[in-house]
Amino acid sequence: MAIYQYRCAAHGAFDRSHPIGSAAAEQPCPTCHSAAPRVFTAVSLTGAARSRTALIDRTEQTRERPAVVSAPPPRRGRGGVTTNPKHRHLPRP
Ligand SMILES: [Zn+2]
Structure with a gap:
């Protein structure tokens, strides 16, 4: 996310996060609701790492447009979680 600054001619500057x-x-404008143009300033980031910022952006995107799933994920093996034959010898709960 980045913070962008806008300036209303009557009420001054305000910030929006996008x-x-x-x-x-x-x-x-939050006061008079007239169109306020964007003001170009120095870059103002949240200070997060790029991967963290991308994760936050994807999370916010799925809030409004979630991915549609048409089927459950495919099962692996014969109904179990693992396909490793050594795991058959592990104790069962
Ligand atoms: Zn205004």
Whole structure:
């Protein structure tokens, strides 16, 4: 996520958080709801690692557009969790 700054001509600057690269050119002012243009400032990131930021972005994306699953995942082996023959000798609960 990155923080983008917008500036209303009447009410001044305000910030909005968006995934990187998805900020709109204008946002409605929180006070008067008129279109406020984006202000380009120094990069302001949350300080997270790139992989962590990507995970957060994917998580937020699935909140509104979850992946559709049409079938359960395929079972491996003969109904068991493992296919290793040595695991057959392990004690059963
Ligand atoms: Zn305003």
